[in-house]
Amino acid sequence: MPTIEVYSTLSRAKAPLVTVTPGHVGMYLCGPTVYKPSHIGHMVGPVIFDTVKRHLAFSGYRVTWVVNITDVDDKIIAESAARGTTMRALAEEMTADYLANLAALGVTGIDEMPKATDHIGTIIAFIEGLVAKGFAYASDGDVYFDVARDTDYGKLTNRSVEQMQGEGGATADRKRSAADFALWKRAKADEPSWDSPWGPGRPGWHIECSAMSKAILGETFDIHGGGLDLVFPHHENEIAQSESLHGRPMAAYWMHNGLMQAGSAAGKVGGRPRDGSADDAAAQAATKLSKSTGAEPFKNLLARHRPEVIRLLLLSTHYRSPIHFGEEPLQESARAMEAFERLFTRCERISGKPFHTLSHRDRRTGDAAVAAAGEEIAALRTRFLAAMDDDFNTAIAVASLFDFVRAVNKFIDQHGLESRKPPAELAALEARMLVLRELTGILGLFLGPPRVTAGADEGLVAKLMELVIEIRAHARKAKDFATADLVRQRLGEAGIVLEDRPDGTGWSRKG
């Protein structure tokens, strides 16, 4: 098995991936609180970790990937009340929205999606364990984690309890220290609640991840992920809970993805202004952002942009860096992506085989088969895989793919494969495309047939285009270029681009 380096926020360094169970990777990603339709920011983590899983699986690991759904929370309660529906109904609706978005982006690797409300018993047992060990205390129907008892509290974010000068929020009077956080919250009137040893209530925010990751992946698992915004307090508190109860590390690697930024008014998407009066500029920027393209419901974005383009854009930046997002980057990404798709259709014209139907390989069989694709391709593949092995550097991986496209186009040009098709060269071309298929598959790109933009009339349009092109071909043959150019120009105005190639004329839709 190849050595894969993984950066951990906890150690602030890369280290070779050594798994708890040989050959298996347990991976937990903090999922959404389902109270609103998801936006692009919610998709970053899933796309990145889906890619991580693909690369690990490609490399020979068995991977169990868990993404939780937080379906009990203040915001869900508030939103459902505002809408006049139940927490459960709202959560189900928003979960469905989330899942649809993931599916569109090709995030298919999630093995389990536990819901907090399905694990109340597990959560209560976890809290009881902490209380029994003296790390938590009940207070007037709430249960709090006692930060003072956790000697290494703050190790993930390099904070000390003394530094935590907060006021403790609305429940400060029930806490021993302002830094203590709720494991269990007593129910207010009309709120959904569950019975517990401390009376009716519901779980605090952090506890579900500790309890569910333990239930599914065990006390210590390999990779724990989430957005950079979750490092504190969420993941810090997860560590406190889990490691205090178990006396052993919760996760070996803490991976955090960078946050989405919209346009030049950089800032997190969907965030809240900090303190209304304190910082007007910051507050305004945040408010503006929440209405910007970055924070619109993801399905609206999908109406304008193909999911593949979005996925490519997300993977073009290193996962730990902030991602600039907006219409312009998206359009740039769309143009860049066309280079791949043109190559695919070009190869399909030559070989008759659509790219997405080519077979996949794993790393071992890929290693064995590269030689047939030639030295240059082998070198590019090595570069791609080395980048992915080095903390999943998708930016370099993507860059090597563009070089790959150029190499294949050049091969086709040099051998004139569009006009003559010697079997040896055809086989060599296919060997190259199989490698490309292998590598793009790791990124979760181009797995299905290219999306056709239009609807029912496609068949008719194709027929008509065939006719127009045929008539134009007659004009060209007769050197009537005025007519030929008029046809091409008018089609261009209608959004159709003609390409006169040695073997005939092709057409495609613009944009």
Added chain:
RNA sequence: GGCUCCGUAGCCAAGUGGCUAAGGCAGCGGAUUGCAAAUCCGCCAUCGUCGGUUCGACUCCGACCGGAGCCUCCA
């Protein structure tokens, strides 16, 4: 104020103590084309500023300037 992180070409974005600082978008020149489109070839950066360490730094250290995130359940 505390804790993290960033500042690379017109824009986006990788990367390294010393060979030619990836890739994309845009632009320019050439090949190809009836002309285009597509494709191919070539061109386009000394790495925020100032110091320091070093034989040598864009890469390490310090200061400064500019920007971001977290410190309030936001992926």
